[in-house]
Amino acid sequence: MRMGEIFTAPVERIVSGGAGIVRYRGKSVFINLTAPGDLVTGRIIEENKDWAWAELLEISEPSPLRKTPFCPLYGSCGGCSLQHLSYEAQLAEKSRMLRDALVRLGSFSSFPEPAIHPSAPEGYRNRMQFHRIKPIPPSRRSRSVPSPAGSRRPFPLGFKARKSGELIPVADCPVADPGIRRVLAEGTLPIAPDRDRFTVYARGNTLVYEGGPSRGKVTLLDRELLMDAGVFFQSNGTALELLIPELLEAAGGADPSLPMADIYCGVGTFAVFLGEYFSRIDLVEENRQALSLARENMPGGNCRFFPLKADQWVKTRGTGAKSPGKGPYGFIIVDPPRQGLSGTLRQWLIHEGPPVLAYVSCDPATLARDSRELCRGGYGLEKLSFHDFYPQTAHIETLAVFKK
Template sequence: MAIGDILELRVERLAAGGSGVARADGKAVFTDFAAPQDLIRARVVEERENFARAEIVKIMEGSSLRVQPLCPYFGTCGGCAWQHLEYGAQTEAKTAMLADAFQRIGGFAITPPIRTISSPPYGYRNRIQFHRVAKRRADISPVGFKRRGEDTVLPIDDCPIAASRIRTALAARELVPPVQVDRFNVYAHGDLLLAEGATERGIVEIRGKKLRIDVRGFFQSNATALEYLLDELMSAARSADPELRAADLYCGVGTFAAFLSDIFPRIDLVERDKTALALACENVRGHGIRHFAISDDEWARMGSKGEQEGYGFAVVDPPRAGLSTGLRNRLARMKVGTLGYVSCDPATLARDAKELAAAGYELRSLTCYDFYPQTPHIEAFAVFGSPRP
C-alpha cells in the first residue's frame, strides 16, 4: 500500500474520531464521510506502519444508513462530520465507542448497561463560536466557520444545527465580530441572544431555575440535553445523605450546584476561572455555600472540613484532559457517598474510572448523552458509589 493507491473497501464501523474504518493489507484504513456497510473506492492519502487514511473517490454501494445532509455547507465546513448518517446510527456508534473505551482503557470486563439519551438532531446548539470573514463584502456573511482541513473561513448564512434564534441572526446578518477579534461566542435560548461585543450577559432558564451566564465563558451548548443530564444528576444526588456537605468541582457558573442546593444546604464550589465563580456566587447563595477560586490540584492539596466529615455527594465536570492526578488521589481517600462524573471525553473518563475503581469506588451507572448530534463528540455521565471500607 502506498500514497495514491486506489483501494476498494467495505466499511465496517465508525472510529472514535468519526471516520469510517475498513481493512486492507492487514491494517486499518480510516476514511471520512463513510458509513458502515458502504462499499467504496478510496485513494490513500496517508500511510503509516499500522494504519492508513484514504479519501472517497466513489461510493460503489451506499449503506442503508446514509441520508441526505441538510446543510449546504456539509463537507466543506469543518464542523459537522456525520450529517450523511441516519441519526440512530450516530447514537448507536457513540454508545459503542463509550463501551469500547471502558473495556479497552478502563479495563472493565463488564459495565452497567449503557443508557443513551438522544437530542433533537438539528436546531439543538445554543452556544456556537464563529470566526470573522477576513475580507468583508456586502454580498457575503461577515461570519463563518473554518473550512475543513484549512485555516481559512467559510462564510455562512445558515447553520441547521444551531438554535432558531442564532439561525435568524445569521440570515439577517445580525452577528458582527467584535473589533480586533477573529473569533467570538454566541449563545441563544428562546428569545435570548448573547454575543461577544454586544450583549454579553443574560439570564437563561434551565428546568425552572434562572442562571446568570456570560457568553465569553463556558456554558453547556445543548440546553435540552443539559436538562436531561440534570434530571439524572438529581436522581443520583437524592440517594446521598443530605446532612453531609456536597461538592461541585469545576463548577463554572454553578449550574449543578444551583440544583443540588435544593437537597444539600451546604455545598463547596471549586472553579479556577474567577469570572465564572463570581457568577456562581450569584447563582448559588446560602449560608452553607463555600466558594474556592482555585484549580483542581490546588483544591486537592488543601485540607477542608468537608473532607473530615465526608461528602454526601460530589459532582465533577472536568475539561477534556479529565481529572488531575492530584484530584484523583484526593477523591480516592475522601469519603464521598455518591460521585457523579460528567465527561466530554470517553478516553479520560475511562482512565479515571479505572483509578476510582482501584480505590474502591463502584461504577453504578453509565449514560451516553448526545449533546452534539451530527458530530462524533460524546458526553457521558458516570455515577460511582462510595469506596469500600
C-alpha cells in the first residue's frame, strides 16, 4: 500500500468517529461518508503500520442503508457525520459500537443487552456553539465551503468545516432547536462585538447565549433549573427527560437512609431529581460557576458542595474514613468527560464506593475500560441503556448501572 493508491472494496461497518471501515491489503482503512454495504473506490491519503485513511472517490454500489442527507451543507460542515444513513441504521450501528467496545476493550464475554432510546432525528439540539465570521471572499473560498443563500449579514454565524480550519456561514441548521433556527434565519442575535465564538441555548421560551443574556431557566419534566449558556448543560433536553427516570429507577435500589454523591455534578441536573430521596447529597464539581448554579438549584439543607476535581475530593475523604460526614454512601452517580474515570477514582469506588453506582458516559471506549476495572474490583454490570442524545453524529451516550 502506498500514498495515493486507489482501491475498490466493500464497507464493513461504521467505527468510532463515524467513518466507515474497509479491509485492503491486510489493513483497516477508514473512509468518511460511507455506509455499511457500500462498494466504494477510495484513494489512500494517510498510512500507518496497521491502518490507513482514504478519501472517497466513488460509490459503485450504494448500500440499502443509505438515505439522502437533509442538510445542503452536509459533507462540508463538520457538525454531522451520519446523515447519509437512515436513522434506524444509525441506531443499529451505534448500538453495535457500544457492544463492540465492551467486548474488545472491556474484555466482557457477556453483559446486559443495551436498551435503545431514540431521539427526534431533527430539531433536537438545544445547545450549539457558533463562530462569528466575516464572509469569505470568493477568491479565497474553498470549493468545499459553499456560501449559503440568505446569508447577507455583515457578520454571519458559522460552523467549522469538516476538512479544514475554515468557517462555513450557516443560514439554517435542521438539527437545531426551533429557537436556534429562528436566530439563524433572522440574524437578530445582538452578540457583543468582541465575541468570535459563543454558545447558544434554546428550549421552549428560553433563549440564552454568551455575549448577551446568558442565564435562564429550563423546565425538565416537572422541575425548573437555572442554567447559563457558558456552562455545560446537556444539549438534548428531550433525551435527558428519558434518562432521568432511569436514574431514579437505579437509585430506587439503594438504601435511602444513607447519603448519595453526584460526582461531576455540573449545575446539579441529576441531583435536583435524586437528592430528595436520600438523607444527604454531596455534589462534586471543579467548575465553580457550575457549582454556584447547583447551589441555586439545590436550596435544601441536606446538601454539601465540593468545588474540587474528583481526585482531589477522593483524597479529602481518605481511606476507610469513619468520622461524621465521611461514612459510606448508598448511591453515587458519575458523569465524567470523555476521558472517563481516573485510576484514583476507580480505585476509591472499588474499595469505598456504594452498593449502587450509576455511570453516565459519553464515550464507549472509556466506559468499557472503566467497566472492566470496576467489575474486576467487585461490581457487577446490571443494566445498560443507549440514549441517542446526538442523532446524525457518531456520539454515544450510555447509562450503566453497577451493583456490588
